[in-house]
Amino acid sequence: xxxxxxxxxxxxxxxVRPPAATLRGAGAPRRRTCSGTPGVAYAxxxxxxxxxxxxxxxxxxxxxxxxxxxxxxxxSRGDPVRALVRPTSNAERIAQLNALGAELVWxxxxxxxxxxxxxxxxxxxxxxxxxxxxxxxxxSIESVDxxxxxxxIAAADGAGVERFVLISFPGSAESFPLQDAKRAVxxxxxxxxxxxxxxxxxxxxxxxxxxxxxxxxxNASARILGSGTNAVSWISFLDVAAFAAAAVHEPN
Numbered sequence: 545x546x547x548x549x550x551x552x553x554x555x556x557x558x559x560v561r562p563p564a565a566t567l568r569g570a571g572a573p574r575r576r577t578c579s580g581t582p583g584v585a586y587a588x589x590x591x592x593x594x595x596x597x598x599x600x601x602x603x604x605x606x607x608x609x610x611x612x613x614x615x616x617x618x619x620s621r622g623d624p625v626r627a628l629v630r631p632t633s634n635a636e637r638i639a640q641l642n643a644l645g646a647e648l649v650w651x652x653x654x655x656x657x658x659x660x661x662x663x664x665x666x667x668x669x670x671x672x673x674x675x676x677x678x679x680x681x682x683x684s685i686e687s688v689d690x691x692x693x694x695x696x697i698a699a700a701d702g703a704g705v706e707r708f709v710l711i712s713f714p715g716s717a718e719s720f721p722l723q724d725a726k727r728a729v730x731x732x733x734x735x736x737x738x739x740x741x742x743x744x745x746x747x748x749x750x751x752x753x754x755x756x757x758x759x760x761x762x763n764a765s766a767r768i769l770g771s772g773t774n775a776v777s778w779i780s781f782l783d784v785a786a787f788a789a790a791a792v793h794e795p796n
Contacts, residue, residue, distance in 0.1 A: 599623070599667035599668060600624045600665055600666050600668075601623055601624065601626065601666070601668045601669070601670060601792055602626045602628065602649075602668070602669045602670070602700075602705075603615050603618070603625060603626070603627050603646075603669075603670045603671075604662075604673045604696060605672035605673035605674070605711075606625075606627035606628060606629060606637070606641060606646070607629055607630075607633040607637035607638060607678075608637075608672055608674075608677065608678060609748075610711065610748075610781045610784060610785055610788075611627075611673070612640060613781060613782060613785035614670055614785045614788050614789055615641060615644060616640075616644060616785075617786065617789040618789050619644040619645060621789075623792070624647070625646040625647065626646065626647045626648075626649055626662065626666065627641045627646045627648055627649070628649055628650075628651045628659075628673075629641070629648050629649070629650060630650065630652055630680070631650065632680055649661070649662045652692075653673055653688050653692025653693065653695065654682055654688065656695040656698075656699065659695055659696050659699040660702065660703065663696075663699045663700045664703055665703075666700070666703065666705050667705065667707070668705065668706060668707040668708070668709065668792050669696070669705055670709040670711075670788055671693060671696060671708070671709070672711040673688060673692070674688065674689055675688040675689055676689075685722050686721070686725070689722060689725040689729070690725035690728055693710075693729040694728070697729070697732055697733055697736055700736075701736045701737050701738060705738055706738060706739060707738055707739045707740070707741070707792065708733060708736065708738045708740045709740075709741045709791045709792060710729065710730065710733055710740065710741070710742050710743070711743050711745070711784070711788060712729070712743065712744050713726060713745065714744045715744070730742055741794075743784065743791065745779050745783075745784045746776075746777040746778065746779050747777070747778050747779070748778075748779065748780070748781045749778040749780055750780065752778070753778070
């Protein structure tokens, strides 16, 4: 109980990589050196020591392209990260989260009880989750983008979370299901007890300007919507991740 983070770090390094003198003598095992990426257990133990006394941040949507990058940026600056994942989430992204030392918590936006469990002991929540790209069984705009996000805000508010960062998109004069869901969630968040940050990035260039959506420069083809003369504002998901990570601690 009297160790600070620096003392604990020294203790960890002594255990994992003891001085050569401690391994000398009759019957001493051969000293082994580590190379490459540390094992998952070591990475998570090291992260726990580095995070000593810092605020826990829950990232919902952590296995998505944006959420995963936000986790990486938070972890790289020493923030403790708790990632909400599903058993059916992308295995490669889960492995990346493990390598970052993130604490994994199993849950689903369609399960309000799991959200309450995930929010316990959390100081800030970042939510990037949406049903639009990684839809699984039971996922819909209503169940995930609207009700799921509303349940997450309620869970965070009830758990005493101090700050909530929501990734949304710019408003439109037209009414359609995803737009209506986003506006309802934003309105609920504005009335919550928490400090809130709502980011409304425009089109992610890595997604919209990709072969999956008809933009294929390698094969000299592009799908044009409408006249093709309207101005479009693009943004990189890397920049959005940088804004979201900064918003977690930005005092203003």
